[in-house]
Amino acid sequence: MLVAGAAVLAGTACAGAARYSLDPLPSPTVISHGTADPTVRFPPDEVERFLYLLGPPRATQPVRLAFVGDINLGTLTLDDGVPPDSGRGLLSAVVPFLVGDLVVGNFESTLADSGTPAKCLVDGRVRRNCYAFVTPTYLAPRLTEAGFSHMTLANNHANDLGPTGRVATAEGLEAVGLRVVGPLGRITIDTLWRGDSVTVVGLIGFTTYAHSYNLLDLERSAAVVDSIRPLVDILLVTFHGGDEGSAAVHTPDGPEFLGREPRGDLRRWSRQVIDAGADAVIGHGPHVLRGIEFYRGRPIVYSLGNFVNYRGFNLSGPLGVTGVLQLTLGPYGGFRDGRLISLVQYPRAGPVPDPSGQAVALVRRVSREDFGPSAAVMDGDGTFRPPAIP
Numbered sequence: 001m002l003v004a005g006a007a008v009l010a011g012t013a014c015a016g017a018a019r020y021s022l023d024p025l026p027s028p029t030v031i032s033h034g035t036a037d038p039t040v041r042f043p044p045d046e047v048e049r050f051l052y053l054l055g056p057p058r059a060t061q062p063v064r065l066a067f068v069g070d071i072n073l074g075t076l077t078l079d080d081g082v083p084p085d086s087g088r089g090l091l092s093a094v095v096p097f098l099v100g101d102l103v104v105g106n107f108e109s110t111l112a113d114s115g116t117p118a119k120c121l122v123d124g125r126v127r128r129n130c131y132a133f134v135t136p137t138y139l140a141p142r143l144t145e146a147g148f149s150h151m152t153l154a155n156n157h158a159n160d161l162g163p164t165g166r167v168a169t170a171e172g173l174e175a176v177g178l179r180v181v182g183p184l185g186r187i188t189i190d191t192l193w194r195g196d197s198v199t200v201v202g203l204i205g206f207t208t209y210a211h212s213y214n215l216l217d218l219e220r221s222a223a224v225v226d227s228i229r230p231l232v233d234i235l236l237v238t239f240h241g242g243d244e245g246s247a248a249v250h251t252p253d254g255p256e257f258l259g260r261e262p263r264g265d266l267r268r269w270s271r272q273v274i275d276a277g278a279d280a281v282i283g284h285g286p287h288v289l290r291g292i293e294f295y296r297g298r299p300i301v302y303s304l305g306n307f308v309n310y311r312g313f314n315l316s317g318p319l320g321v322t323g324v325l326q327l328t329l330g331p332y333g334g335f336r337d338g339r340l341i342s343l344v345q346y347p348r349a350g351p352v353p354d355p356s357g358q359a360v361a362l363v364r365r366v367s368r369e370d371f372g373p374s375a376a377v378m379d380g381d382g383t384f385r386p387p388a389i390p
Helices: 002-013 044-054 092-097 141-146 162-175 218-231 266-275 358-374
Strands: 029-034 063-072 102-107 150-152 179-181 186-194 197-207 234-240 256-258 261-264 280-284 292-295 298-301 306-309 321-329 335-344 383-385
Touching: 063 234, 063 280, 092 321, 092 335, 102 197, 102 234, 162 179, 179 186, 179 197, 186 218, 197 218, 218 234, 218 266, 234 266, 266 280, 266 292, 266 298, 280 321, 292 335, 292 358, 298 335, 321 358, 335 358
Parallel strands: 029 186, 063 102, 063 306, 102 150, 150 179, 197 234, 234 280, 280 298
Antiparallel strands: 063 321, 186 197, 256 261, 292 298, 321 335, 335 383
16 A cells, blocks of 8 residues: 555645656556545645655445447448437436546547548548448537547457547547546546545456557566556456457457457456455446356456447347346455446437346346356346355
8 A cells, every 4th residue: 555555645646647658568657536525636745745744545335337349320331320419318227326536438439520441432532331430529419428438449449530539539538537448558547536535446458459458468467467467456457359240249268259250268368357456347348248257256247248339339149148246345345335326328319217127137147158156146137246265
């Protein structure tokens, strides 16, 4: 906690982002956000007094988290690809579930008001109804209004407008108050102030592409996680990987591919980053829900599927079954409780609660089938816990 406490106070004392050297790894921009009274600032001499006279602040309160899968609010690349009324109704039915100290989603698009993805150009002409996404910037506020605090851009569609588009997307999301992870150099560290409790939470996003932290490199992935671990009390890792489609609900034991494209050995990688210090691993990418297992007491959620996808995504069958994952972790990352809220979405509409509980039934079944004794034990209402230890 001494290192983490120093990181908290340094982030509070300085304007702008703090930078931590992780050589020989890239030096990530660590974005520190306090949830205490923003008018309180500690000058450097007061920071030193605090550390040496009072000791570092301690984390004593649990942390509530919410995660969802793939988000695409609409796209200019498809006919009728943008929702009416600036998308104000897309997330209204699920706002009550998007609550927590951190609320994290995967923004699977670019954010821009113009531009044509290279994959949509054929002989210099724009091909309409192209499978590449450009979300108008005026839709971005719907995310913060719904309760999101963080977005990951560690996915394939974040590159639909190339490097310039990736930068513009990150800046556009930050402009509406979201913290961004995923691209190389972007790792967030948030300080949660509750009374006399100060908890430092780190978040890293991985995918299978060179523009982001790359999960295909297992050794480097573990090194990144290990480098951030001393700075935080709780370390969260998300990933975008795996095969795609309605037949991809099971998590294979071994490498996965989409066609010939490698999409990660997700079981091996997830366990390796937990060994390196992650407290929870949350996945998306297959566009369907997958199972949940526990490794060394830490949860691994292999896919949260599609969450809100106005146009361009197949939402038939399991592709339209989704949910909100709610987690409570102890002040130093130990699992306290978890719940999957069952939702469903239909074409050109946002997610809505699903009284039939399809998401819970699916995840409970594939967890048992895929992970056996390490599978999460899930009740009918979506609450889950680690398996009993013999």
